Amino acid sequence: MSKLKDLFDRKQSGVLNVYCTAGYPGAESTMEVMEALQENGADIIELGMPYSDPLADGPVIQASSSIALLNGMSISRLFEQLAEMKDRIYIPVILMGYMNPVLQYGFERFCSDAARAGISGLILPDLPGYEFEHEYGAVVSKYGLDFIFLVTPETSEERIRKLDQLSSGFLYAVSSSSTTGSDKQMEDVSRYLQRLKGYGLKNPVLVGFGIKDRQSFETAGKYANGAIIGSAYIKALEGADDVRTSTKSFLDSILVKQTD
Amino acid sequence: MQGNSSFRLPTAQGYYGDFGGAYIPEMLYPNVEELQLRYLEILDEPGFQRAFRDLLRDYVGRPTPLYFAKRLSQRFQTNIYLKREDLCHTGAHKINNTIGQILLAQRLGKQRIIAETGAGQHGVATATVCALMGLSCIVYMGEKDIERQAPNVARMRMLGAKVIPATSGSKTLKDATNEAIRDWINNPTDTHYIIGSVVGPHPYPDMVARLQSVISEETRWQLKEKTGSELPTHVVACVGGGSNAAGAFYHFLDEPGVELVAVEAAGLGINSGMTAATTALGRPGILHGSKSLLMQTDDGQVVEPHSISAGLDYPGIGPLHANLFKSGRGKFLSATDEEAIRSAFEVAKLEGIIPALETAHAFAAIDQLSLTESDQVVICLSGRGDKDLATYMKQMDMTGS
Numbered sequence: 001m002s003k004l005k006d007l008f009d010r011k012q013s014g015v016l017n018v019y020c021t022a023g024y025p026g027a028e029s030t031m032e033v034m035e036a037l038q039e040n041g042a043d044i045i046e047l048g049m050p051y052s053d054p055l056a057d058g059p060v061i062q063a064s065s066s067i068a069l070l071n072g073m074s075i076s077r078l079f080e081q082l083a084e085m086k087d088r089i090y091i092p093v094i095l096m097g098y099m100n101p102v103l104q105y106g107f108e109r110f111c112s113d114a115a116r117a118g119i120s121g122l123i124l125p126d127l128p129g130y131e132f133e134h135e136y137g138a139v140v141s142k143y144g145l146d147f148i149f150l151v152t153p154e155t156s157e158e159r160i161r162k163l164d165q166l167s168s169g170f171l172y173a174v175s176s177s178s179t180t181g182s183d184k185q186m187e188d189v190s191r192y193l194q195r196l197k198g199y200g201l202k203n204p205v206l207v208g209f210g211i212k213d214r215q216s217f218e219t220a221g222k223y224a225n226g227a228i229i230g231s232a233y234i235k236a237l238e239g240a241d242d243v244r245t246s247t248k249s250f251l252d253s254i255l256v257k258q259t260d
Numbered sequence: 261m262q263g264n265s266s267f268r269l270p271t272a273q274g275y276y277g278d279f280g281g282a283y284i285p286e287m288l289y290p291n292v293e294e295l296q297l298r299y300l301e302i303l304d305e306p307g308f309q310r311a312f313r314d315l316l317r318d319y320v321g322r323p324t325p326l327y328f329a330k331r332l333s334q335r336f337q338t339n340i341y342l343k344r345e346d347l348c349h350t351g352a353h354k355i356n357n358t359i360g361q362i363l364l365a366q367r368l369g370k371q372r373i374i375a376e377t378g379a380g381q382h383g384v385a386t387a388t389v390c391a392l393m394g395l396s397c398i399v400y401m402g403e404k405d406i407e408r409q410a411p412n413v414a415r416m417r418m419l420g421a422k423v424i425p426a427t428s429g430s431k432t433l434k435d436a437t438n439e440a441i442r443d444w445i446n447n448p449t450d451t452h453y454i455i456g457s458v459v460g461p462h463p464y465p466d467m468v469a470r471l472q473s474v475i476s477e478e479t480r481w482q483l484k485e486k487t488g489s490e491l492p493t494h495v496v497a498c499v500g501g502g503s504n505a506a507g508a509f510y511h512f513l514d515e516p517g518v519e520l521v522a523v524e525a526a527g528l529g530i531n532s533g534m535t536a537a538t539t540a541l542g543r544p545g546i547l548h549g550s551k552s553l554l555m556q557t558d559d560g561q562v563v564e565p566h567s568i569s570a571g572l573d574y575p576g577i578g579p580l581h582a583n584l585f586k587s588g589r590g591k592f593l594s595a596t597d598e599e600a601i602r603s604a605f606e607v608a609k610l611e612g613i614i615p616a617l618e619t620a621h622a623f624a625a626i627d628q629l630s631l632t633e634s635d636q637v638v639i640c641l642s643g644r645g646d647k648d649l650a651t652y653m654k655q656m657d658m659t660g661s
């Protein structure tokens with residue numbers, strides 16, 4: 001059974017998905033970062049595969065990608081690093097990246113290696129619905145991977161329903177039309193999230209882009225099943241001496257200890 | 261994906277053979293879909309056509325001459341005709357596209373225009389039409405290109421455009437394009453992105469090719485007037501993204517008797533690691549929203565290209581050209597920095613025309629074609645060399661020529 005489905009069966013609100021870049025801050029940080037996220041309360045890890053030309057990303061994530069590439073990160077190296085992931089990480093891990101490196105690796109080989117490493121799902125923001133339906137979707141499901149599409153406040157209802165049908169695991173609601181790390185008001189977003197909620201979609205919805213602190217995380221949580229934090233966490237790792245300490249204090253600042 | 265019978269027209273999904281499509285993040289979808297749904301209808305509208313043709317005639321100065329280059333022909337023992345896009349207002353073919361796209365942007369109700377530029381010619385052409393129509397204009401330009409194409413930066417500013425440096429990656433055209441796309445993502449409703457070449461997601465390659473096709477449309481009747489035949493034996497053009505080549509080839513694409521020659525920038529040499537010769541080194545890949553040939557590492561990271569000419573300093577080519585290459589319909593050659601410079605000086609002295617550095621690559625490839633005295637060769641003189649004078653002067657200082 002899909003780890004994502006299992007998670008959302010157990011937990012319908014306040015799901016926290018944290019983005020990190022593979023090979024950042026150090027070449028060998030990948031597993032350590034993921035373990036720290038798991039230990040300190042993340043429900044899902046979105047592991048970014050660095051790319052030279054990440055169109056959907058803002059400056060913070062792009063800079064982390066450049067550093068990771070300088071660190072020698074590649075998809076082959078990533079799968080080497082993930083060799084022990086199955087034994088060490090039990091929360092769902094999603095790979096996020098751009099189509100070009102995946103195509104060079106070989107799309108089927110990529111899905112096969114990802115499934116073998118214990119990856120739960122994929123986000124490839126520049127793989128369009130049409131090509132997914134006609135060419136790639138069958139390969140993704142052959143290896144039992146979930147595939148998550150993005151929707152934005154500008155996406156039409158018809159298209160949201162279509163992308164929801166094509167997605168499994170969850171639907172990624174981009175909070176505003178922007179690249180990652182931008183700072184638009186969360187309150188503006190609430191109407192759009194309410195609209196999504198009203199559609200009765202088959203997938204749970206996580207909100208991403210612009211979620212950076214407890215307040216924005218909680219606002220997002222009012223209208224969706226949870227949220228995705230990216231740039232704010234990458235910033236917290238910037239120049240960190242100790243990944244574990246920085247991760248703990250970052251996640252502590254987001255998550256309220258369960259009381260009442 | 262699926263093949264098609266014409267080299268000119270992509271499928272409904274924007275594919276030329278295996279290449280094209282619209283590989284864009286969802287944030288761009290509404291803008292790109294709007295263009296996909298409306299570009300053909302708008303381009304075919306009689307009112308659009310009239311406005312486009314009138315501006316091309318009265319403002320750009322079309323038709324541009326087709327000039328028989330006598331001394332150059334003698335030098336190569338053949339017949340060489342120059343399609344004088346350098347005589348367009350602003351000094352290059354780029355304005356054919358920007359006139360069309362600004363008229364389209366108006367019909368889409370957009371008030372804010374963004375563009376990327378390499379050599380600055382497309383930036384100047386965009387700033388020009390924005391001034392003409394009273395729309396605000398932002399041009400992204402690689403930091404490195406801002407340095408080497410200073411006159412065009414000054415022109416854009418004088419025309420009222422804001423020039424924003426792209427400081428990531430190789431700080432050239434590829435990175436300026438990334439920044440322009442990011443701007444579009446962040447401004448999804450009021451902004452039109454005028455792409456400067458036959459690259460980007462569908463429908464840009466087809467739209468820009470159609471707008472530039474006026475080059476070959478004129479060439480056909482002009483050549484007929486001069487020689488009695490509409491069809492040359494060869495059409496030669498330089499290729500950065502491929503817009504002047506697409507325009508120069510367009511009405512000959514489905515004429516198998518016409519050899520189409522595309523010339524890429526080899527930089528310091530194809531195997532030097534400092535090159536922009538995409539078809540020589542590239543593999544299928546995805547950049548800036550379309551599947552095409554792309555210079556990349558084994559890991560699929562885009563390679564930083566090199567060419568002395570900012571307009572050819574790009575690691576990809578448009579999908580139309582990738583299909584011409586793969587199918588063998590087009591012949592792809594390359595010229596090094598040094599060969600291009602040498603040709604620029606030769607053309608200047610033989611014909612009294614100082615070509616743009618980009619165009620100089622097209623001239624540098626004449627030698628590689630086995631031309632005969634009966635051949636009729638059309639070279640697309642895509643732009644003039646004023647913007648490159650600093651580079652040319654440096655060369656004169658070095659060689660004393």
Ligand SMILES: Cc1ncc(COP(=O)(O)O)c(C=O)c1O
Binds near residue numbers: 499
């Ligand atoms: C004069 C000239 N020729 C050619 C090019 C290359 O572009 P394309 O291949 O789209 O014609 C440029 C680009 O800036 C240019 O300024």
